[in-house]
Amino acid sequence: MDMNQYLSMFIDESNDHLQSLNESMMGLEANPEDLSIVQVIFRSAHTLKGMAATMGFEDLASLTHQMENVLDLVRNNKLKMQDFIFDTLFKSLDALESMVENITAGGEGKADVSEIVASLQAIVRGEVPSASGAAPAASAAAPATETSMALDEFQFSVLEQSIQEGHQVMYVDVSIRKDCQLKAVRAYMVFDLLERSGEVVKSFPSVQDIEQEKFDYGFSLYYITQKAAPEIQAMILNLSEIENVTAVALDQESLRQLGQDTAAAETAATAAPAESAPATAAPAATANVSAAREEGARTAPVKTGGAPSRTIRVDIERLDVLMNLFSELLIDRVRLEQLASEVQNGDLTETVEHMGRVSGDLQNIVMKLRMVPVDTVFNRFPRMVRDLAKSLDKKVDLIVTGAETELDRTVIDEIGDPLVHLLRNAVDHGIESIADRVAAGKSETGTVHLRAFHSGNHVFIEIEEDGTGIYPQKVLKSAIKKGILTEEQAAGMSDDEAYQMLFAPGFSTAEVISDVSGRGVGLDVVKSKISSLGGNVTIYSTPGKGTNFSVQLPLTLSIIAAMLIRLGSEKYAIPLSSIVETGIVQQSKIRTIHGNRMVEFRNTHIPLVSLSKLFSVADFDESTEEETEIVVVRKGERLVAMAVQDFIGQNEIVIKNLGKYLPEIQGISGATILGDGQVALIIDPNAFIK
Amino acid sequence: MAEEIKVIVFKLGTEEYGIEVEKVQTIERMMPITRVPKTYAFIKGVINLRGVVIPVIDLRGRFGIEEAEYTDQTRIIIVSVNEIEAGFIVDSANDVIDLDRDSIDTPPDVVGGIRAKYLDGVAKIGDDRLLIMLNLSEVLNKSEIVQLESLEG
Numbered sequence: 001m002d003m004n005q006y007l008s009m010f011i012d013e014s015n016d017h018l019q020s021l022n023e024s025m026m027g028l029e030a031n032p033e034d035l036s037i038v039q040v041i042f043r044s045a046h047t048l049k050g051m052a053a054t055m056g057f058e059d060l061a062s063l064t065h066q067m068e069n070v071l072d073l074v075r076n077n078k079l080k081m082q083d084f085i086f087d088t089l090f091k092s093l094d095a096l097e098s099m100v101e102n103i104t105a106g107g108e109g110k111a112d113v114s115e116i117v118a119s120l121q122a123i124v125r126g127e128v129p130s131a132s133g134a135a136p137a138a139s140a141a142a143p144a145t146e147t148s149m150a151l152d153e154f155q156f157s158v159l160e161q162s163i164q165e166g167h168q169v170m171y172v173d174v175s176i177r178k179d180c181q182l183k184a185v186r187a188y189m190v191f192d193l194l195e196r197s198g199e200v201v202k203s204f205p206s207v208q209d210i211e212q213e214k215f216d217y218g219f220s221l222y223y224i225t226q227k228a229a230p231e232i233q234a235m236i237l238n239l240s241e242i243e244n245v246t247a248v249a250l251d252q253e254s255l256r257q258l259g260q261d262t263a264a265a266e267t268a269a270t271a272a273p274a275e276s277a278p279a280t281a282a283p284a285a286t287a288n289v290s291a292a293r294e295e296g297a298r299t300a301p302v303k304t305g306g307a308p309s310r311t312i313r314v315d316i317e318r319l320d321v322l323m324n325l326f327s328e329l330l331i332d333r334v335r336l337e338q339l340a341s342e343v344q345n346g347d348l349t350e351t352v353e354h355m356g357r358v359s360g361d362l363q364n365i366v367m368k369l370r371m372v373p374v375d376t377v378f379n380r381f382p383r384m385v386r387d388l389a390k391s392l393d394k395k396v397d398l399i400v401t402g403a404e405t406e407l408d409r410t411v412i413d414e415i416g417d418p419l420v421h422l423l424r425n426a427v428d429h430g431i432e433s434i435a436d437r438v439a440a441g442k443s444e445t446g447t448v449h450l451r452a453f454h455s456g457n458h459v460f461i462e463i464e465e466d467g468t469g470i471y472p473q474k475v476l477k478s479a480i481k482k483g484i485l486t487e488e489q490a491a492g493m494s495d496d497e498a499y500q501m502l503f504a505p506g507f508s509t510a511e512v513i514s515d516v517s518g519r520g521v522g523l524d525v526v527k528s529k530i531s532s533l534g535g536n537v538t539i540y541s542t543p544g545k546g547t548n549f550s551v552q553l554p555l556t557l558s559i560i561a562a563m564l565i566r567l568g569s570e571k572y573a574i575p576l577s578s579i580v581e582t583g584i585v586q587q588s589k590i591r592t593i594h595g596n597r598m599v600e601f602r603n604t605h606i607p608l609v610s611l612s613k614l615f616s617v618a619d620f621d622e623s624t625e626e627e628t629e630i631v632v633v634r635k636g637e638r639l640v641a642m643a644v645q646d647f648i649g650q651n652e653i654v655i656k657n658l659g660k661y662l663p664e665i666q667g668i669s670g671a672t673i674l675g676d677g678q679v680a681l682i683i684d685p686n687a688f689i690k
Numbered sequence: 691m692a693e694e695i696k697v698i699v700f701k702l703g704t705e706e707y708g709i710e711v712e713k714v715q716t717i718e719r720m721m722p723i724t725r726v727p728k729t730y731a732f733i734k735g736v737i738n739l740r741g742v743v744i745p746v747i748d749l750r751g752r753f754g755i756e757e758a759e760y761t762d763q764t765r766i767i768i769v770s771v772n773e774i775e776a777g778f779i780v781d782s783a784n785d786v787i788d789l790d791r792d793s794i795d796t797p798p799d800v801v802g803g804i805r806a807k808y809l810d811g812v813a814k815i816g817d818d819r820l821l822i823m824l825n826l827s828e829v830l831n832k833s834e835i836v837q838l839e840s841l842e843g
């Protein structure tokens with residue numbers, strides 16, 4: 001069979017699984033006793049293995065298989081998660097990632113993973129690389145437990161505890177009709193259904209046996225829920241091809257009876273349950289687990305194990321085509337509106353108005369299709385920060401909020417690298433070493449907040465840490481030393497201006513260039529990248545308390561609201577987002593200060609630039625006018641007034657680029673097509689403000 | 691038998707020029723052009739070609755020939771080379787001919803005032819027609835096109 005047609009699907013899904021594995025693993029690291037996370041990890045790994053094997057990527061399949069062996073011991077409580085196990089598993093994930101990358105690039109997904117496999121196998125054998133605490137209890141517990149109804153002591157105590165806490169614990173027996181074609185799928189559906197309203201503690205045969213169709217037409221399981229037994233019974237019976245269901249609610253007594261058959265076999269097993277049983281009662285006792293992580297860990301199983309999401313994957317190019325077609329429609333709409341207002345026919349006007357509303361809604365939908373949650377960028381950061389903190393020997397908590405905030409795909413694609421850089425910066429330069437933190441009276445663990453939120457037509461992404469903070473004087477000194485500033489220039493600088501120096505090319509505050517930073521990319525690159533997206537970075541810092549890098553980004557890059565203006569026979573568009581105000585000034589009110597023309601605006605004087613002169617407009621010159629219309633635009637805190645001839649009005653415009661032939665033209669950021677089919681240039685107000 | 695190519699023929703003044711047909715997207719009549727400030731005089735501006743914004747170049751201006759008034763005959767030839775799209779304003783364009791690649795000779799140093807690097811060669815058609823084949827990637831060479839002056843506030 002030709003597998004090529006499935007390849008892209010395989011790659012997409014593998015990436016999804018790897019991402020979820022990474023996330024769950026992080027969750028587990030924060031919450032090592034939560035076996036439900038192990039289940040999620042196990043299943044993801046299992047699916048990945050199956051997919052890889054089907055596609056013939058043997059190396060990938062065999063590595064996942066080794067991981068599975070380790071995870072299997074963990075979830076059956078025969079192995080306790082420890083630091084070195086996490087490290088090995090994370091290493092395995094990295095290896096898997098690079099294999100999938102290799103496959104994506106057209107390779108075979110081959111890699112030498114013998115070392116990782118060896119350490120995974122060592123873990124399974126119960127070997128500990130160094131003398132790091134008690135040996136894991138990798139006992140060869142009776143394989144008989146797989147087939148009998150046995151509950152081990154741990155599962156038993158979980159069930160017992162649940163009964164005490166007032167949950168419904170039941171024993172469910174399901175049989176599937178003999179003529180069922182895909183019994184494993186049916187079984188999966190039962191599990192899926194059950195897990196939406198409770199938790200399956202143990203099943204017979206085991207989940208992976210069921211997945212591999214290693215069962216007859218029935219299986220049974222222990223289940224904790226809030227619902228009553230008849231309700232569960234009815235729920236399962238609702239699935240097709242289910243022959244029979246019995247759900248028996250258990251009390252402590254009947255539970256004990258059921259469990260007893262095997263209790264004897266289990267007593268000799270391990271010492272581990274004794275340790276982990278009380279831990280489940282207070283799962284989040286570890287002190288440095290942040291609230292967000294805890295939450296993340298708990299929701300993770302729901303996310304991956306829950307209802308399948310009702311989405312389809314769409315080729316990005318098709319979306320772009322849709323967008324282009326839509327922008328054509330938008331142009332026609334504006335044209336129609338103009339015609340209708342000229343013709344003055346009631347029916348026509350009404351129809352055009354209706355069309356306007358429909359296309360407005362359509363525009364919203366099309367825009368939304370292109371919106372992607374920032375999560376797609378954020379999701380790789382927890383892992384990155386973890387590794388980074390480890391390699392720098394620091395303790396860092398990353399708290400992510402607002403990951404559901406949506407941004408245009410074009411922005412999402414570009415924003416990853418700058419954010420990686422800022423985060424690295426925060427962990428490397430911002431957060432102090434543990435000793436320094438303690439000396440400064442702070443907690444050992446530094447906190448980095450990564451937030452995204454909407455505000456007006458913008459999305460803000462903030463990276464805030466509670467580290468050393470930035471000392472403006474230090475920044476200035478360093479800038480002088482590097483020859484970026486002269487002493488005189490530095491003397492007059494405000495703190496904010498000093499912070500801006502961090503973005504100057506060739507600047508780095510790190511006194512020691514570590515392996516993390518000093519990759520030859522400075523904050524100046526971050527700044528220019530963000531500027532090229534139409535965004536902005538601002539720094540707020542309190543020396544000694546921490547720093548906040550705030551990145552402001554436009555919601556979308558393709559359709560914006562703009563003010564259309566006239567200069568003689570030419571029309572230009574100015575993005576509404578940068579306009580502060582429009583107004584009229586008397587020629588007599590224009591002053592000349594140091595040869596620059598200034599106008600008064602809200603009690604200060606701001607420069608007045610002549611667009612007609614800058615653009616050499618042939619048929620308009622505002623200096624002959626008594627009164628001049630001005631548009632006040634803003635870049636950061638600076639304001640500039642631009643003299644124009646007329647305001648035409650506000651319009652939604654579709655941004656088009658000027659093509660590859662034209663050189664970059666200062667002051668022009670693109671073009672748009674107006675209702676009459678004419679091209680109008682879009683003014684980039686930033687270019688006028690220095 | 692040498693390879694035959696199809697060539698779009700257009701005129702600038704009295705000279706006849708040729709562009710291989712694969713590089714031509716379409717030929718349009720004159721249409722409104724939006725001036726783009728701060729560029730070379732021969733870049734007339736941009737047009738809206740069915741929703742795509744395309745810069746147009748006056749080929750006379752590009753080759754340093756005196757520019758002429760636009761007439762009914764004036765055409766814009768939209769070409770696409772190395773992902774660069776542009777329109778050439780020419781005096782007229784009304785012919786497509788088949789050309790034997792072998793009949794194209796290396797150009798003399800100067801033809802009608804055009805520097806040789808813009809030319810691929812000269813083809814002789816019939817007895818007295820000379821067709822000047824354009825080297826489009828040179829004509830659209832961006833390295834020559836830089837912003838003339840930066841904005842001065």
